[in-house]
Amino acid sequence: MQIRRWHDGKILAQQPLMDMAGYIGHRGDYHDAFLRAVRDAGIEIRMGCEVASYDENKPSITLADGTEVVADLIVGADGIKSKTRELVLGFHDAPKSSGYSCFRSYFPGDYLKGDERCKDFVSQDSVNIWIGPDIHLIQNTLRDGKEVNIIMTRKLSHEEDMEIKESWFQDGDINEVLALTTDIDPRIRAAVEKIPGPPYLLDWKICYRDPLPTWVSKSHKIALLGDSCHPHLPTSAQGASQATESAGALAVCLKLAGKDSIPLATRTYEKLRYPRTRLSQRNGEDLRDRWHNALKNLDEGAEIDPESVKMRNRWLYSFDAEGDAMQRWPEMSSRVSDELRAGVITPLSDEMV
Numbered sequence: 001m002q003i004r005r006w007h008d009g010k011i012l013a014q015q016p017l018m019d020m021a022g023y024i025g026h027r028g029d030y031h032d033a034f035l036r037a038v039r040d041a042g043i044e045i046r047m048g049c050e051v052a053s054y055d056e057n058k059p060s061i062t063l064a065d066g067t068e069v070v071a072d073l074i075v076g077a078d079g080i081k082s083k084t085r086e087l088v089l090g091f092h093d094a095p096k097s098s099g100y101s102c103f104r105s106y107f108p109g110d111y112l113k114g115d116e117r118c119k120d121f122v123s124q125d126s127v128n129i130w131i132g133p134d135i136h137l138i139q140n141t142l143r144d145g146k147e148v149n150i151i152m153t154r155k156l157s158h159e160e161d162m163e164i165k166e167s168w169f170q171d172g173d174i175n176e177v178l179a180l181t182t183d184i185d186p187r188i189r190a191a192v193e194k195i196p197g198p199p200y201l202l203d204w205k206i207c208y209r210d211p212l213p214t215w216v217s218k219s220h221k222i223a224l225l226g227d228s229c230h231p232h233l234p235t236s237a238q239g240a241s242q243a244t245e246s247a248g249a250l251a252v253c254l255k256l257a258g259k260d261s262i263p264l265a266t267r268t269y270e271k272l273r274y275p276r277t278r279l280s281q282r283n284g285e286d287l288r289d290r291w292h293n294a295l296k297n298l299d300e301g302a303e304i305d306p307e308s309v310k311m312r313n314r315w316l317y318s319f320d321a322e323g324d325a326m327q328r329w330p331e332m333s334s335r336v337s338d339e340l341r342a343g344v345i346t347p348l349s350d351e352m353v
Protein backbone atom coordinates (compact mmCIF):
# COMPACT_ATOMS: atom_id res chain seq x y z
CA MET A 1 0.00 0.00 0.00
CA GLN A 2 1.53 3.29 -1.15
CA ILE A 3 0.64 6.59 0.50
CA ARG A 4 1.47 9.34 -1.98
CA ARG A 5 1.69 13.12 -2.21
CA TRP A 6 -1.41 14.58 -3.88
CA HIS A 7 0.13 16.68 -6.63
CA ASP A 8 2.94 14.47 -7.93
CA GLY A 9 2.37 10.98 -6.53
CA LYS A 10 5.67 10.93 -4.63
CA ILE A 11 5.58 7.99 -2.20
CA LEU A 12 5.46 9.35 1.35
CA ALA A 13 5.07 6.00 3.09
CA GLN A 14 4.63 2.34 2.27
CA GLN A 15 3.15 -0.30 4.50
CA PRO A 16 1.52 -3.71 4.32
CA LEU A 17 -2.02 -3.60 3.05
CA MET A 18 -4.25 -1.94 5.67
CA ASP A 19 -1.37 -2.42 8.10
CA MET A 20 -1.98 -6.16 8.13
CA ALA A 21 -0.91 -9.35 6.43
CA GLY A 22 -4.07 -9.93 4.44
CA TYR A 23 -6.16 -9.31 1.38
CA ILE A 24 -8.78 -6.90 0.15
CA GLY A 25 -11.97 -8.64 -0.85
CA HIS A 26 -15.18 -7.65 -2.55
CA ARG A 27 -18.03 -7.23 -0.09
CA GLY A 28 -20.24 -9.37 -2.33
CA ASP A 29 -17.87 -12.33 -1.90
CA TYR A 30 -17.73 -11.76 1.85
CA HIS A 31 -21.51 -11.66 2.00
CA ASP A 32 -21.69 -14.84 -0.04
CA ALA A 33 -19.52 -16.69 2.46
CA PHE A 34 -21.90 -15.68 5.26
CA LEU A 35 -24.95 -16.74 3.29
CA ARG A 36 -23.45 -20.15 2.60
CA ALA A 37 -22.63 -20.68 6.30
CA VAL A 38 -26.14 -19.63 7.38
CA ARG A 39 -27.76 -21.95 4.84
CA ASP A 40 -25.43 -24.81 5.81
CA ALA A 41 -26.55 -24.34 9.41
CA GLY A 42 -30.15 -24.82 8.27
CA ILE A 43 -31.23 -21.31 9.23
CA GLU A 44 -34.12 -19.86 7.26
CA ILE A 45 -33.55 -16.53 5.48
CA ARG A 46 -36.56 -14.54 4.35
CA MET A 47 -35.74 -11.98 1.70
CA GLY A 48 -37.73 -8.89 0.74
CA CYS A 49 -39.36 -8.43 4.15
CA GLU A 50 -39.57 -4.92 5.51
CA VAL A 51 -39.73 -4.71 9.28
CA ALA A 52 -42.45 -2.16 9.97
CA SER A 53 -42.76 -2.23 13.77
CA TYR A 54 -41.61 -3.89 16.96
CA ASP A 55 -43.05 -5.11 20.22
CA GLU A 56 -40.10 -4.94 22.52
CA ASN A 57 -41.63 -6.93 25.33
CA LYS A 58 -42.75 -10.07 23.50
CA PRO A 59 -40.38 -9.45 21.63
CA SER A 60 -41.71 -9.49 18.09
CA ILE A 61 -41.44 -7.75 14.77
CA THR A 62 -44.29 -7.01 12.41
CA LEU A 63 -43.53 -7.01 8.71
CA ALA A 64 -44.99 -4.58 6.19
CA ASP A 65 -47.44 -7.30 5.04
CA GLY A 66 -48.76 -7.62 8.60
CA THR A 67 -47.02 -10.88 9.54
CA GLU A 68 -45.87 -10.95 13.14
CA VAL A 69 -42.70 -12.90 13.99
CA VAL A 70 -42.09 -13.66 17.68
CA ALA A 71 -38.61 -14.58 18.94
CA ASP A 72 -36.53 -14.96 22.12
CA LEU A 73 -34.32 -12.08 21.01
CA ILE A 74 -34.33 -9.55 18.18
CA VAL A 75 -30.99 -8.34 16.79
CA GLY A 76 -31.32 -5.04 14.93
CA ALA A 77 -28.50 -5.23 12.39
CA ASP A 78 -30.34 -2.78 10.16
CA GLY A 79 -27.54 -0.41 9.27
CA ILE A 80 -26.77 3.28 9.67
CA LYS A 81 -30.40 4.35 9.17
CA SER A 82 -31.63 1.79 11.69
CA LYS A 83 -35.26 1.82 12.75
CA THR A 84 -34.41 -0.46 15.66
CA ARG A 85 -32.04 2.15 17.06
CA GLU A 86 -34.93 4.59 17.51
CA LEU A 87 -36.86 1.99 19.39
CA VAL A 88 -33.90 1.17 21.62
CA LEU A 89 -33.17 4.84 22.31
CA GLY A 90 -36.78 5.93 22.59
CA PHE A 91 -36.20 9.03 20.43
CA HIS A 92 -35.33 10.01 16.85
CA ASP A 93 -31.58 10.05 16.51
CA ALA A 94 -30.80 12.49 13.70
CA PRO A 95 -27.72 11.73 11.61
CA LYS A 96 -24.83 14.05 12.27
CA SER A 97 -22.73 15.27 9.36
CA SER A 98 -19.08 14.35 9.63
CA GLY A 99 -18.31 17.42 7.51
CA TYR A 100 -16.93 15.17 4.74
CA SER A 101 -18.25 13.67 1.56
CA CYS A 102 -17.06 10.77 -0.61
CA PHE A 103 -17.19 10.24 -4.33
CA ARG A 104 -17.23 6.49 -4.87
CA SER A 105 -16.61 4.83 -8.19
CA TYR A 106 -16.36 1.17 -9.11
CA PHE A 107 -15.80 0.07 -12.69
CA PRO A 108 -14.13 -2.58 -14.90
CA GLY A 109 -10.30 -2.59 -14.93
CA ASP A 110 -10.38 -2.78 -18.75
CA TYR A 111 -11.20 0.94 -18.81
CA LEU A 112 -7.62 1.65 -17.66
CA LYS A 113 -5.65 -1.07 -19.41
CA GLY A 114 -5.16 0.73 -22.73
CA ASP A 115 -3.62 3.86 -21.17
CA GLU A 116 0.16 3.77 -20.52
CA ARG A 117 -0.23 6.23 -17.62
CA CYS A 118 -2.55 4.04 -15.61
CA LYS A 119 -2.01 0.49 -16.74
CA ASP A 120 0.27 -0.19 -13.73
CA PHE A 121 -2.73 0.26 -11.46
CA VAL A 122 -4.49 -2.71 -13.06
CA SER A 123 -1.66 -5.00 -14.20
CA GLN A 124 -1.95 -6.62 -10.76
CA ASP A 125 -3.79 -5.86 -7.55
CA SER A 126 -2.71 -2.51 -6.13
CA VAL A 127 -3.62 -0.01 -3.41
CA ASN A 128 -2.55 3.64 -3.70
CA ILE A 129 -3.61 6.60 -1.63
CA TRP A 130 -3.02 10.24 -2.58
CA ILE A 131 -3.23 12.68 0.31
CA GLY A 132 -3.57 16.45 0.17
CA PRO A 133 -4.92 19.26 2.32
CA ASP A 134 -8.49 18.35 3.35
CA ILE A 135 -8.73 15.68 0.65
CA HIS A 136 -7.60 12.13 -0.09
CA LEU A 137 -8.15 9.68 -2.90
CA ILE A 138 -7.88 5.90 -2.59
CA GLN A 139 -7.47 3.67 -5.62
CA ASN A 140 -7.50 -0.07 -5.32
CA THR A 141 -8.21 -3.04 -7.51
CA LEU A 142 -10.09 -6.25 -6.87
CA ARG A 143 -10.13 -9.66 -8.51
CA ASP A 144 -6.59 -9.32 -9.85
CA GLY A 145 -7.09 -5.98 -11.55
CA LYS A 146 -10.40 -6.88 -13.20
CA GLU A 147 -12.23 -4.25 -11.16
CA VAL A 148 -11.21 -0.80 -9.95
CA ASN A 149 -12.38 1.14 -6.96
CA ILE A 150 -11.72 4.87 -6.57
CA ILE A 151 -12.91 6.72 -3.48
CA MET A 152 -12.23 10.39 -2.94
CA THR A 153 -13.00 11.98 0.41
CA ARG A 154 -13.06 15.74 0.74
CA LYS A 155 -13.97 18.26 3.39
CA LEU A 156 -17.25 20.03 2.68
CA SER A 157 -17.69 23.76 2.73
CA HIS A 158 -20.32 24.94 5.19
CA GLU A 159 -22.84 25.55 2.36
CA GLU A 160 -22.30 22.09 0.86
CA ASP A 161 -22.58 20.54 4.29
CA MET A 162 -26.02 22.08 4.73
CA GLU A 163 -27.18 21.00 1.27
CA ILE A 164 -26.13 17.38 0.81
CA LYS A 165 -28.54 14.82 2.17
CA GLU A 166 -27.52 11.53 3.72
CA SER A 167 -27.83 8.98 0.95
CA TRP A 168 -25.87 6.00 -0.27
CA PHE A 169 -27.21 6.27 -3.77
CA GLN A 170 -26.95 9.90 -4.82
CA ASP A 171 -25.51 10.11 -8.34
CA GLY A 172 -22.08 11.72 -8.50
CA ASP A 173 -21.22 14.53 -10.92
CA ILE A 174 -18.08 13.63 -12.88
CA ASN A 175 -17.41 17.31 -13.60
CA GLU A 176 -17.19 17.97 -9.89
CA VAL A 177 -14.70 15.11 -9.50
CA LEU A 178 -12.62 16.44 -12.37
CA ALA A 179 -12.65 19.95 -10.89
CA LEU A 180 -11.43 18.63 -7.54
CA THR A 181 -8.58 16.69 -9.13
CA THR A 182 -7.08 19.21 -11.58
CA ASP A 183 -3.85 19.33 -9.55
CA ILE A 184 -3.51 15.64 -8.69
CA ASP A 185 -0.69 13.33 -9.87
CA PRO A 186 -1.24 13.05 -13.67
CA ARG A 187 -1.23 9.23 -13.58
CA ILE A 188 -4.25 8.97 -11.31
CA ARG A 189 -5.81 11.98 -13.01
CA ALA A 190 -5.77 9.92 -16.23
CA ALA A 191 -7.64 7.17 -14.37
CA VAL A 192 -10.13 9.65 -12.90
CA GLU A 193 -10.88 10.94 -16.41
CA LYS A 194 -11.99 7.42 -17.34
CA ILE A 195 -14.53 7.10 -14.53
CA PRO A 196 -17.86 6.40 -16.17
CA GLY A 197 -20.68 8.55 -14.83
CA PRO A 198 -23.58 7.23 -12.73
CA PRO A 199 -24.41 4.48 -11.85
CA TYR A 200 -20.63 3.91 -11.58
CA LEU A 201 -20.20 7.16 -9.66
CA LEU A 202 -21.90 8.01 -6.39
CA ASP A 203 -21.72 11.07 -4.19
CA TRP A 204 -22.03 9.95 -0.61
CA LYS A 205 -22.17 12.30 2.30
CA ILE A 206 -20.49 10.69 5.26
CA CYS A 207 -22.81 10.81 8.19
CA TYR A 208 -21.87 9.79 11.63
CA ARG A 209 -23.71 9.27 14.84
CA ASP A 210 -22.88 10.20 18.38
CA PRO A 211 -21.98 7.21 20.56
CA LEU A 212 -25.16 5.69 21.98
CA PRO A 213 -25.86 5.43 25.71
CA THR A 214 -27.21 1.91 25.17
CA TRP A 215 -27.37 -0.78 22.49
CA VAL A 216 -30.19 -2.69 24.17
CA SER A 217 -33.92 -1.93 24.60
CA LYS A 218 -35.49 -1.36 28.02
CA SER A 219 -36.92 -4.90 27.89
CA HIS A 220 -33.32 -6.15 27.29
CA LYS A 221 -34.69 -8.32 24.48
CA ILE A 222 -33.77 -6.21 21.45
CA ALA A 223 -30.08 -5.62 20.77
CA LEU A 224 -28.39 -3.47 18.14
CA LEU A 225 -25.44 -4.73 16.14
CA GLY A 226 -23.07 -3.34 13.48
CA ASP A 227 -23.67 0.07 11.86
CA SER A 228 -26.93 0.50 13.75
CA CYS A 229 -24.91 1.01 16.95
CA HIS A 230 -21.25 1.49 15.98
CA PRO A 231 -20.92 3.06 12.49
CA HIS A 232 -17.36 3.73 11.34
CA LEU A 233 -15.81 6.22 8.97
CA PRO A 234 -14.39 4.58 5.82
CA THR A 235 -10.87 5.50 7.04
CA SER A 236 -11.30 2.98 9.86
CA ALA A 237 -11.86 0.22 7.26
CA GLN A 238 -13.52 -1.59 10.14
CA GLY A 239 -17.33 -1.24 9.97
CA ALA A 240 -18.02 -4.74 8.71
CA SER A 241 -15.13 -6.22 10.67
CA GLN A 242 -16.38 -4.80 13.96
CA ALA A 243 -19.94 -5.87 13.12
CA THR A 244 -18.63 -9.40 12.64
CA GLU A 245 -16.72 -9.32 15.91
CA SER A 246 -19.82 -8.03 17.71
CA ALA A 247 -21.86 -10.88 16.23
CA GLY A 248 -19.29 -13.40 17.50
CA ALA A 249 -19.29 -11.87 20.98
CA LEU A 250 -23.11 -11.74 21.16
CA ALA A 251 -23.32 -15.40 20.15
CA VAL A 252 -20.88 -16.35 22.93
CA CYS A 253 -22.88 -14.34 25.50
CA LEU A 254 -26.13 -16.02 24.44
CA LYS A 255 -24.55 -19.44 24.68
CA LEU A 256 -23.10 -18.79 28.12
CA ALA A 257 -26.23 -17.11 29.52
CA GLY A 258 -28.72 -19.64 28.11
CA LYS A 259 -32.17 -19.06 26.65
CA ASP A 260 -33.71 -18.13 29.99
CA SER A 261 -31.26 -15.30 30.63
CA ILE A 262 -31.42 -13.17 27.48
CA PRO A 263 -31.13 -9.88 29.46
CA LEU A 264 -27.89 -11.07 31.05
CA ALA A 265 -26.55 -11.93 27.57
CA THR A 266 -27.51 -8.68 25.83
CA ARG A 267 -26.37 -6.38 28.64
CA THR A 268 -23.05 -8.20 29.00
CA TYR A 269 -22.56 -8.10 25.22
CA GLU A 270 -22.91 -4.31 25.00
CA LYS A 271 -20.50 -3.72 27.86
CA LEU A 272 -17.92 -6.11 26.40
CA ARG A 273 -18.03 -4.57 22.94
CA TYR A 274 -18.50 -0.82 23.46
CA PRO A 275 -14.94 0.23 24.43
CA ARG A 276 -13.27 -1.62 21.56
CA THR A 277 -15.65 -0.29 18.92
CA ARG A 278 -15.19 3.28 20.23
CA LEU A 279 -11.42 2.97 19.89
CA SER A 280 -11.77 1.54 16.41
CA GLN A 281 -14.15 4.37 15.40
CA ARG A 282 -11.68 6.95 16.72
CA ASN A 283 -8.89 5.31 14.75
CA GLY A 284 -10.71 6.28 11.55
CA GLU A 285 -11.11 9.90 12.64
CA ASP A 286 -7.45 10.05 13.60
CA LEU A 287 -6.24 8.69 10.25
CA ARG A 288 -8.46 11.03 8.26
CA ASP A 289 -7.16 14.00 10.23
CA ARG A 290 -3.52 12.93 9.85
CA TRP A 291 -3.90 12.47 6.08
CA HIS A 292 -5.75 15.74 5.58
CA ASN A 293 -3.31 17.81 7.65
CA ALA A 294 0.05 16.20 6.79
CA LEU A 295 0.85 18.48 3.86
CA LYS A 296 -0.69 21.70 5.13
CA ASN A 297 1.70 24.65 5.47
CA LEU A 298 4.69 22.64 4.23
CA ASP A 299 7.42 24.16 2.08
CA GLU A 300 7.91 22.60 -1.35
CA GLY A 301 10.41 19.76 -1.00
CA ALA A 302 9.98 19.43 2.77
CA GLU A 303 10.06 15.81 3.91
CA ILE A 304 7.48 14.37 6.27
CA ASP A 305 7.92 11.51 8.70
CA PRO A 306 6.47 8.40 6.94
CA GLU A 307 5.13 7.14 10.26
CA SER A 308 2.90 10.20 10.55
CA VAL A 309 0.71 9.12 7.60
CA LYS A 310 0.62 5.36 8.08
CA MET A 311 -2.50 3.45 9.09
CA ARG A 312 -2.38 2.36 12.71
CA ASN A 313 -4.74 -0.60 12.54
CA ARG A 314 -2.37 -3.42 13.45
CA TRP A 315 -3.55 -3.63 17.07
CA LEU A 316 -7.05 -4.37 15.80
CA TYR A 317 -6.28 -7.53 13.90
CA SER A 318 -4.71 -9.91 16.38
CA PHE A 319 -7.91 -10.08 18.39
CA ASP A 320 -10.18 -13.02 19.08
CA ALA A 321 -13.61 -11.51 19.79
CA GLU A 322 -15.15 -14.83 20.83
CA GLY A 323 -12.17 -15.75 23.04
CA ASP A 324 -12.29 -12.29 24.63
CA ALA A 325 -16.02 -12.63 25.38
CA MET A 326 -15.47 -16.03 26.95
CA GLN A 327 -12.55 -14.85 29.05
CA ARG A 328 -14.26 -11.72 30.38
CA TRP A 329 -17.73 -13.26 30.77
CA PRO A 330 -17.42 -14.26 34.47
CA GLU A 331 -16.45 -10.80 35.71
CA MET A 332 -18.68 -8.78 33.35
CA SER A 333 -21.77 -10.96 33.66
CA SER A 334 -21.51 -10.83 37.43
CA ARG A 335 -21.50 -7.00 37.29
CA VAL A 336 -24.46 -7.09 34.92
CA SER A 337 -26.37 -9.46 37.24
CA ASP A 338 -25.98 -6.90 40.02
CA GLU A 339 -27.16 -4.09 37.74
CA LEU A 340 -30.18 -6.09 36.55
CA ARG A 341 -31.10 -6.95 40.14
CA ALA A 342 -30.82 -3.27 41.15
CA GLY A 343 -32.68 -2.18 37.99
CA VAL A 344 -29.95 0.36 37.16
CA ILE A 345 -27.95 -0.14 33.97
CA THR A 346 -24.92 2.13 33.70
CA PRO A 347 -24.63 4.04 30.40
CA LEU A 348 -22.13 2.69 27.92
CA SER A 349 -19.88 5.75 28.00
CA ASP A 350 -18.98 4.77 31.58
CA GLU A 351 -17.37 1.62 30.17
CA MET A 352 -14.46 3.58 28.65
CA VAL A 353 -11.30 3.49 30.69
Ligand SMILES: Cc1cc2nc3c(=O)[nH]c(=O)nc-3n(C[C@H](O)[C@H](O)[C@H](O)COP(=O)(O)OP(=O)(O)OC[C@H]3O[C@@H](n4cnc5c(N)ncnc54)[C@H](O)[C@@H]3O)c2cc1C
Binding pocket: 049, 050, 051, 052, 077, 078, 079, 080, 082, 083, 104, 151, 225, 226, 227, 228, 232, 234, 236, 237, 238, 239, 240, 241, 242, 243
Ligand atom coordinates in the same frame (compact mmCIF):
# COMPACT_ATOMS: atom_id res chain seq x y z
C1 LIG B 1 -17.02 3.21 0.96
C2 LIG B 1 -17.06 2.24 2.09
C3 LIG B 1 -15.93 1.50 2.42
C4 LIG B 1 -15.94 0.59 3.48
N1 LIG B 1 -14.83 -0.14 3.74
C5 LIG B 1 -14.85 -1.05 4.73
C6 LIG B 1 -13.71 -1.86 5.01
O1 LIG B 1 -12.67 -1.75 4.34
N2 LIG B 1 -13.76 -2.74 6.03
C7 LIG B 1 -14.88 -2.89 6.78
O2 LIG B 1 -14.88 -3.73 7.69
N3 LIG B 1 -15.98 -2.13 6.55
C8 LIG B 1 -16.00 -1.22 5.55
N4 LIG B 1 -17.12 -0.47 5.30
C9 LIG B 1 -18.26 -0.51 6.24
C10 LIG B 1 -19.23 -1.66 6.03
O3 LIG B 1 -19.75 -1.68 4.72
C11 LIG B 1 -20.39 -1.51 7.03
O4 LIG B 1 -19.88 -1.24 8.31
C12 LIG B 1 -21.22 -2.78 7.09
O5 LIG B 1 -21.88 -3.00 5.86
C13 LIG B 1 -22.27 -2.71 8.22
O6 LIG B 1 -22.99 -3.89 8.24
P1 LIG B 1 -24.42 -3.92 8.92
O7 LIG B 1 -24.90 -5.32 8.74
O8 LIG B 1 -24.35 -3.37 10.30
O9 LIG B 1 -25.32 -2.92 8.10
P2 LIG B 1 -25.68 -2.90 6.55
O10 LIG B 1 -24.63 -3.53 5.73
O11 LIG B 1 -26.07 -1.49 6.25
O12 LIG B 1 -26.97 -3.84 6.44
C14 LIG B 1 -28.22 -3.46 7.00
C15 LIG B 1 -29.31 -4.22 6.27
O13 LIG B 1 -30.55 -4.02 6.94
C16 LIG B 1 -31.56 -3.82 5.97
N5 LIG B 1 -32.66 -3.07 6.59
C17 LIG B 1 -32.64 -1.81 7.10
N6 LIG B 1 -33.85 -1.47 7.60
C18 LIG B 1 -34.66 -2.53 7.40
C19 LIG B 1 -36.03 -2.79 7.69
N7 LIG B 1 -36.84 -1.89 8.31
N8 LIG B 1 -36.55 -4.01 7.34
C20 LIG B 1 -35.77 -4.94 6.74
N9 LIG B 1 -34.46 -4.75 6.45
C21 LIG B 1 -33.91 -3.56 6.76
C22 LIG B 1 -30.85 -3.05 4.86
O14 LIG B 1 -31.55 -3.19 3.65
C23 LIG B 1 -29.49 -3.74 4.83
O15 LIG B 1 -29.49 -4.86 4.00
C24 LIG B 1 -17.13 0.44 4.25
C25 LIG B 1 -18.29 1.16 3.92
C26 LIG B 1 -18.26 2.04 2.85
C27 LIG B 1 -19.53 2.77 2.49
